[in-house]
Amino acid sequence: MTAATDAGVRLSRPAVGLPTPPERIVHLGLGAFHRAHQAWYTARASNAAEWGIVAFTGRSRDLVDRLSPQDGLFTLVERAADGDRFDLIPSIVRVEAGDDVPAFVAAVADPQVAILTLTITEAGYRLAPGGSPDLDDPAVASDVDLLHRALTGVAPDDTTNGARPSTALGRVLLALDARRRAGAGPIALVSCDNLPDNGGLVRRALTDLAGRISPDLAEWLGESVSVVSTSIDRITPAIDAHVESHAVLEATGWLDDAPVVTEPFSDWVLSGKFPAGRPDWESAGARFVDEIAPWENRKLWMLNGAHTVLATLGQTRGHTVVSTAIDDQLCRDLVEALWDDDARQLPDFDLADYRAALLERFRNPRIEHRLAQIALDSTTKARLRIVPVALGERAAGRDATGCAAAIAAWMLGVRAGTAPMPDGIEPAAIVDLDASARKALIGALDRRLAEDVGFAPHVADAITALETS
Numbered sequence: 001m002t003a004a005t006d007a008g009v010r011l012s013r014p015a016v017g018l019p020t021p022p023e024r025i026v027h028l029g030l031g032a033f034h035r036a037h038q039a040w041y042t043a044r045a046s047n048a049a050e051w052g053i054v055a056f057t058g059r060s061r062d063l064v065d066r067l068s069p070q071d072g073l074f075t076l077v078e079r080a081a082d083g084d085r086f087d088l089i090p091s092i093v094r095v096e097a098g099d100d101v102p103a104f105v106a107a108v109a110d111p112q113v114a115i116l117t118l119t120i121t122e123a124g125y126r127l128a129p130g131g132s133p134d135l136d137d138p139a140v141a142s143d144v145d146l147l148h149r150a151l152t153g154v155a156p157d158d159t160t161n162g163a164r165p166s167t168a169l170g171r172v173l174l175a176l177d178a179r180r181r182a183g184a185g186p187i188a189l190v191s192c193d194n195l196p197d198n199g200g201l202v203r204r205a206l207t208d209l210a211g212r213i214s215p216d217l218a219e220w221l222g223e224s225v226s227v228v229s230t231s232i233d234r235i236t237p238a239i240d241a242h243v244e245s246h247a248v249l250e251a252t253g254w255l256d257d258a259p260v261v262t263e264p265f266s267d268w269v270l271s272g273k274f275p276a277g278r279p280d281w282e283s284a285g286a287r288f289v290d291e292i293a294p295w296e297n298r299k300l301w302m303l304n305g306a307h308t309v310l311a312t313l314g315q316t317r318g319h320t321v322v323s324t325a326i327d328d329q330l331c332r333d334l335v336e337a338l339w340d341d342d343a344r345q346l347p348d349f350d351l352a353d354y355r356a357a358l359l360e361r362f363r364n365p366r367i368e369h370r371l372a373q374i375a376l377d378s379t380t381k382a383r384l385r386i387v388p389v390a391l392g393e394r395a396a397g398r399d400a401t402g403c404a405a406a407i408a409a410w411m412l413g414v415r416a417g418t419a420p421m422p423d424g425i426e427p428a429a430i431v432d433l434d435a436s437a438r439k440a441l442i443g444a445l446d447r448r449l450a451e452d453v454g455f456a457p458h459v460a461d462a463i464t465a466l467e468t469s
């Protein structure tokens with residue numbers, strides 16, 4: 001195949017003169033974010049030549065079809081307010097479909113592989129509200145049953161015994177068991193999804209599931225799988241790949257079917273051990289810390305919490321993207337009020353620079369971050385990103401007016417249909433947002449907050465203020 005066509009250069013490693021690093025990281029849930037974040041950090045590490053990624057998609061094989069013909073190479077477009085920067089990212093060396101369970105099992109069981117990373121979205125973990133695996137979910141229950149039969153009955157050299165779990169954690173457990181049987185040694189498991197205490201949640205969920213499936217796997221998991229916690233940050237919106245492919249061709253001469261657009265800012269904080277080694281991610285700007293919670297809380301409460309406010313209130317005021325919503329004075333004041341509450345719950349940080357940087361990032365007019373995308377599942381997001389701050393502020397004897405206004409904004413979004421209706425609430429019951437409707441909606445977020453008679457009036461005041469502005 002010739003690399004150059006009349007239109008441009010078809011991406012391939014020989015065409016652009018890039019080597020293929022060895023497969024030492026497996027990723028599940030290949031999408032835009034993994035490529036803008038973990039793949040980018042790996043490509044920039046000082047020992048990048050030693051670390052290649054085998055990436056499995058989550059639910060569709062679309063990216064296999066687009067990335068495999070270009071040897072996993074893709075262009076990362078860093079979109080700043082004043083222009084674009086184009087980088088070719090070579091760290092993904094093989095792309096496979098997420099439902100190719102035997103290929104995933106074989107990759108994780110390879111003794112050269114040291115790390116398994118995940119970006120399967122918050123919903124992909126299939127956890128119940130308390131954080132344990134949702135055993136009422138038929139797919140979870142079916143995988144537990146299937147894996148129990150497969151893993152307690154197979155010959156030691158048969159890695160899958162034909163088992164085809166459908167859930168992400170089911171596939172991870174099957175693959176980890178194959179690694180155990182192969183004697184391939186310990187591995188680090190890194191969740192890169194926006195979940196509070198993502199490492200702790202994943203460790204507890206896998207331990208619970210493994211305990212139901214196989215005592216040998218449960219024991220090995222405790223000894224040989226190091227679950228690392230992370231705070232991950234880089235705004236990476238969904239894009240029109242066709243439009244962006246044109247922009248890449250114009251700027252670079254590359255024919256790229258799968259570019260990614262992201263912002264220039266990036267941050268990665270990790271906490272945990274990598275028993276089989278890892279890329280020198282610090283050389284690319286990542287940080288390792290002993291205690292992840294404050295970093296995670298800062299990012300989830302401030303960036304994602306503000307996004308939830310902008311997505312719910314912003315849409316009711318006619319905005320479609322973050323960059324215009326943040327310049328609407330009412331939305332901006334509400335975000336600042338929420339951040340004031342957040343700041344009191346984050347005493348370890350001086351947040352002036354962080355707040356200024358967030359505003360600048362949100363304002364980037366060339367990043368088209370759609371509010372409708374961010375508003376998905378906003379009941380769970382408000383529960384995880386606004387409620388903990390409200391509870392902390394109330395426990396400290398303060399009013400939590402920023403959180404109350406954020407919750408009021410969410411209620412207006414629910415009533416307007418720009419945020420999803422929480423389970424158990426009837427649309428007709430919240431038309432007036434009267435005292436009982438407000439109490440029901442606060443209760444859908446958190447029972448304790450709904451019982452706090454001192455908090456409800458602040459929500460009522462905020463609704464009045466928002467409706468009359």
Ligand SMILES: NC(=O)c1ccc[n+]([C@@H]2O[C@H](COP(=O)([O-])OP(=O)(O)OC[C@H]3O[C@@H](n4cnc5c(N)ncnc54)[C@H](O)[C@@H]3O)[C@@H](O)[C@H]2O)c1
Nearest residue numbers: 029030031032033057058059120121124193194234235236
């Ligand atoms: N995009 C961002 O700005 C950003 C920033 C920080 C963190 N994240 C985290 O990364 C996740 C993925 O974001 P993205 O931009 O790559 O999205 P994306 O839509 O480009 O990719 C999501 C990937 O997850 C898979 N997936 C979706 N639902 C799944 C399920 N139920 N089970 C298994 N796999 C599933 C998809 O098939 C796809 O491979 C987010 O949900 C978030 O937790 C994203």
Ligand SMILES: O=P(O)(O)OC[C@@H](O)[C@@H](O)[C@H](O)[C@H](O)CO
Nearest residue numbers: 194232233234235236304307374
């Ligand atoms: O679906 P969410 O709310 O977890 O995320 C939507 C965006 O807020 C999120 O993807 C941010 O862009 C990201 O967390 C920035 O690092």
